[in-house]
Amino acid sequence: MAKSLQLKTAELEKISHLDYFNIALSVDLVIFGYEDKELKVLLIKSDLEEFSGMYSLLGDLVRPDEDLDSAPYRVLLSRTGMDDVFLEQVHTFGSIGRHPSGRVITTAYYALIDIRHHQLQVDSNELHWHAVNDIKKLAFDHKLILNTCLEQLRSQIMEKPVAFNLMQDKFSLRELQEVYEAILDTKLDRRNFRKKIAVKDWLQDLNEMESNLSHRPGKLYGLKKQFKRKSSKALVI
Amino acid sequence: MAKSLQLKTAELEKISHLDYFNIALSVDLVIFGYEDKELKVLLIKSDLEEFSGMYSLLGDLVRPDEDLDSAPYRVLLSRTGMDDVFLEQVHTFGSIGRHPSGRVITTAYYALIDIRHHQLQVDSNELHWHAVNDIKKLAFDHKLILNTCLEQLRSQIMEKPVAFNLMQDKFSLRELQEVYEAILDTKLDRRNFRKKIAVKDWLQDLNEMESNLSHRPGKLYGLKKQFKRKSSKALVI
DNA sequence: ATTTTAATGTGTCATAAGTACATATTTATT
């Protein structure tokens, strides 16, 4: 029997419904945010001895009375107070040895958060935003999960207006471009970027300008209503 | 408690490791094949009373001692004798009511099979090939799973040389085009199709021609070696 | 041997999209 399947009872108790004849199912969340011109991801200190000092993704076991796709919303709401968030399933990871405490298969989701809007109290919850580019390793197979989700995000931002979930409701084209550059980790040409975005017909011209700048202000735009999620309330925790 | 969670013990016994406090995890396979200019999918008569007379995908519970991604290979080998098959994970389905006998979350994979090469004895195993276009409904949420996998297949055939897994080792450009047309369920322009394929650099000119035709024969091509899976042995069952 | 059948093989033109690149304009500050 594989080494990964040998575990102490103490560890085992940490995870309910976990034994060697029942596979446990969890969800893990790659929660992306954007701040200081960097793409960030929300991490928590791992609570397993094996990974002491290391960070991991937010996750939890799926409950028997909830839909799989509801679980990540529950985790997000209960751990961060965030509601009405963009979430998408990416991939399910299930190698035998991926969890040191037993057999746990996990479905990974990525979420996109407007950090400023949600006013997350990160430090009180042992949660911290990390620049994606600075993350070298994570607990479990979470670095692989992060990379997989990042790839999916990158492949989607020109197809669907998902990147707007990282931004406030009003933004200039410069801010939008900076978000795209942060996600793709590359510099973009301003004129070509604007052409590409313009042709998508995602933007609503708000007839407002930036203010309080020491240079020429840009026009402000919003995402067209038809692409927005219904509400934008953030629960206070 | 949800209706879907009420079940008779008789039904429950059919699925090992299945109860209401342990979610069971399965894999389901959308096995595509190509024959008679049609895209086919391999189905089996459902063994559940609720779905008597209906067809369903091949699937099985994931075993505690196998990787998630190994399970579909095991299912394919044990149920059809097929080995060395192209398989790709697509999505995980986990709504509460999706399985009438209890809580089963399933990870869907699609597989691509060269029907003629594998010489599957389908009838002896209650397995049957069905034209994808003729499938109106399936047991469980398998129609949804089929549609999701079909979409994924369609979005990948111009990106990666996956469609070749449906074909024999030698083929003419006409045959290749017919496979693409069957997958996309659309007619393609011959000249434009050849241009698009040519630029991918996937094809090896075999310097052979079709034979035994009552018209001008076409050149035969194969997929370039670098894109092929290692072996091509099919086990006899 | 010639004709017929049924397919293969190939190129051009028009339109759309992608990429590289430079100058005039606007606002606040000095």
Place this chain on the structure above:
DNA sequence: AATAAATATGTACTTATGACACATTAAAAT
């Protein structure tokens, strides 16, 4: 009034896409 720092915008080149027609080949029929 001049400066600093950004916005706004267009063109030329290349590449991809989509519509479309004709000469060629091999076998079969006459």
